[in-house]
Amino acid sequence: MLIELKGIHKTYDNGQPLHVLKGIDLSIDKGEFVSIMGASGSGKSTLLNILGILDNYDEGEYHIDGKLIKNLSEKEAAHYRNQMIGFVFQSFNLINFKTAIENVELPLFYQGVNRKERHDLAMHYLERFGLADWASHYPNEMSGGQKQRVAIARALITQPRILLADEPTGALDSKTSVEVMDLLTQLNREEKVTIIVVTHESGVANCTDKIIHIKDGIIGETTLNTEHHASVFGSNTIMK
Amino acid sequence: MKDLFIEIWESLKRNKLRTSLTGFAVAWGIFMLIVLLGAGNGLMNAFMNNGRDFASNTMMIFGGYTTMPYDGLEQGRNIDLNDKDIELTESHLFADHIDDVTANIGQGPFYMVWKNKKVSVSLSGCYPKIAEMDKINLIEGRFIDNIDMEQRRKTAVIASSHAKQLLNGGTDYSYFIGKHLKINNTLYQIVGIYKSQDNMRNNDVYVPFTTMQMLTNQLNYEDHILFTFHGLNTEQENNEFEKQYKAVLNKSHRADPDDEGAIWIWNRFKQNMQMNKGTSILHKALWIIGILTLLGGIVGVSNIMLITVKERTHEFGIRKAIGATPASIMKLIVAESVTITALFGYIGMILGLVACEIMDATVGKSSLEMFGEKFSVFVDPTVGLDVAFGVTLVLIIAGTIAGLSPALKAARIRPIEALRNE
Secondary structure, eight states: OOEEEEEEEEEEEESEEEEEEEEEEEEEOTTOEEEEEOOTTSSHHHHHHHHTTSSOOSEEEEEETTEEOOSOOHHHHHHHHHHHEEEEOTTOOOOTTSOHHHHHHHHHHTTTOOHHHHHHHHHHHHHHTTOGGGTTOOGGGSOHHHHHHHHHHHHHTTOOSEEEEESTTTTSOHHHHHHHHHHHHHHHHHHOOEEEEEESOHHHHHTSSEEEEEETTEEEEEEEOTTOOOOTTOTTOOOO | OHHHHHHHHHHHHHTHHHHHHHHHHHHHHHHHHHHHHHHHHHHHHHHHHHTOSSOSSEEEEEEOBOOSOBTTBOSSOBOOEEHHHHHHHHSGGGTTTEEEEEEEEEEEEEEEEETTEEEEEEEEEEOTTHHHHTTOOEEEEOOOOHHHHHTTOOEEEEEHHHHHHHTTTOOOGGGGTTOEEEETTEEEEEEEEEOOOSSSSOOOEEEEHHHHHHHTTOTTEESEEEEEEOSOOSHHHHHHHHHHHHHHHHHHTTOOTTOSSSEEEEEHHHHHHHHHHHHHHHHHHHHHHHHHHHHHHHHHHHHHHHHHHHHTHHHHHHHHHTTOOHHHHHHHHHHHHHHHHHHHHHHHHHHHHHHHHHHHHTGGGOOEEETTEEEOSOOOOOOOHHHHHHHHHHHHHHHHHHHHHHHHHHHTOOGGGGGSOO
16 A cells, blocks of 8 residues: 555644544555545545645554654655655645746755756656746746646656645636646556545546545545546536 | 855845845945944054054163162162163173163253254264164164264264254255254264154154263263063063063162162063053954944844745745755755845945045045144054955854844744645
8 A cells, every 4th residue: 555544643732622633544555546525624634734744643653655654853754745745736836936947846956956957857847748838937927727737747746656636626717627637637547646636626526536535534435436427516527 | 056046046136125225234234344443453553653663672771769768778769870780781680581782861952053044853872773773764874883982973863854954845865964063062973864753753863872971971871771672472571571670770779679660661562562452452342343233234134034934934835845854944044144144244345445445545644743743643544354354254154143043933834834825
C-alpha cells in the first residue's frame, strides 16, 4: 500500500477541545484515483492536512510508501512534502509576482536543482499542458483553467508519490472544471499518478474511481465508482 | 546566491516608496555617523597639527619650590637648575633611557632692530641639538653649531616671520644672512633663518646657550633642561622614571628625595599618551552617537520587514507547502533586511563622504587669527578606509538584527496558511 492510515486521531484545543478525527483507517494503493467527500465540518480538511504532512496528528500511524510520518521536525516535514507530495489547491496558490515558469520551477529550487536544469524541466511540463506560450506570463494574466494547469505542472515537476487536490475545481466554471478533471483522469490513466481529490461536489467525486465518504470524523462508506454513475446529477457533468 | 538576490530585488521593486522611505532613515543614520567622524577627525587633526613640531619623546625639566623641610632647610625654597643637573642627567645613572641632553635659557621680549625697523622677539639660548629635537625647519643658512657654543659667539637664527616683518612683507630672507642685528643692545650676526610656525608657539630667536649664560652673568644657570629618552612605554614606567630622576636631582639640591615640587617635569610623551587616550574616547563617543542615530533607521527596517512578513504570510505558506524549510524562509527575510540596510547605508556613506570633502574644501582650508599667529581649527576632516570597513560591518550586523525577529516570525508561519483562501 502506498498510503496507510491506522487509527488516526486529531483533537484541536482552542480553549475547548474539539475532537475532529476519531480514528481514521484508510489505505490507498499506488495508481489509485480517489476522492474524499464530506460536508464542511466533517473533518475532511483536517484529514487532507495530515495526508499532506501540513499538520500533525495525535494518535495512530501514517505511512507513505512504508515510511512512518510522525513527529517530524519542520525541516523533515518540508523535505517530505517536497519529495513525496504535489499539491493542487482550490485557489491555485500561484505566487503572483512570479511568472508561470518560475512558479513551476519553485519546488525544484527547494531541492537545490540548478537554474538551467529546472528551467528546462519546467518548460517541458508547461509544453505538455499546452502552456508553452504562457511561460513568461504572470498568473493575473491567465484564465482560471490555465492557472490550475500551471499549478498541476508545479505539483508534478518533482514526480511526487501522491497528487493531493483540494477542491481543484472550486474556483472554476463548469466547463473548465470538466477540463481540469479530464486532465487529472488522463494523468492517472496514462502516467499512473496516484491522485487524491478532496471535494464536497459529487460531480467531481464522480470523476474518480473510488469515493471515500467522511462524516463526523470517521470514514463512512467507500464506494467503488469505476462506472462513474455516482453523481446524482448524472455522469459527465459537474454541478455548479 | 543569484536566485536569492533576484527574489530580494523583486520584493523590493514591489514596494518602492515604502522601501525608500525606510531606507532614508538608514541612510541618514550612516550619513550622520560619517559626518560626525569626519568632523571629529578634523578637530583632532587640527589639535595634533598645532602641537606637532616636537619630538614626542622628550621631557622638559624646570626648577620649582621645595614643599618639604629637609636637612635642616625649611620648605618653600626656590630651586634653580645648574650645570651639575646637566651632568647628572647625562651621567650613567640614567644612561639606560636618556639619549640627548640640552639646556635652555629664555630671555625677553626684546626689540630686534635693523635700520629703522624693529620687531619684538624672545631670545632662546640653546644647544645645537635643539634643532633636531624641536624639528626646527631651516630655510636659509645654518643653525647654531658647536663652535658657536665653544667660542661663545654672538650668532643668531631668526624666524622667517621676523625677516618678513623687517622686510616690510618681502620674502628675500637670505638678505639677512651675515648681517648684524641689534637685540637688547647686543649685536648678533644672523647665521640662519627657519620657517616660522603658523600656530601659538612663540617664534624665538635662537642664540648659543653659552653666549646667553655669559651675557646674563649666570654662568652656572639653566632655565630648563630638555632631553630625549627611549624605552619608557607605559604611563607607569614613565612615572617611576620621573620619581627616580626627581630623587637624584633633589638630593643634589639638598631637597627631600620624595619632594614633588622641587623639580618640575613636563613629559611630552606622557602628555601625548593622555591626549591619545582623550582622542580615543572622543572617537568612541562619536561612534556611539552615530550608531544611536542609526538605531532609528534600524527600527524602521525591522518594522517594515514585519509588515512584509505579514503581507506575505500566504505566500510563505505556499512556499512551505511545496517544500521550503524554515531556514530558507528566514534566509530570505534576513537577506532582504541586510540588503535594504546595506544599500541605503552605502548611499548615506557616499553622501557623508561628499559632505566631508565639502567640509575639507571650506572650513578645512580656513584658519583663525590669534595674536598675529595662524591657528587652524579644522584640518583634513575626512574619514579613512578603516571607517568604511567598520561601517560595512555595522550595516551587516544592523541589518541582521533588524531582520531577525521578522524572519523568526516568517519561519514560524504554518504551511496550512497556504490552504486558507484569501
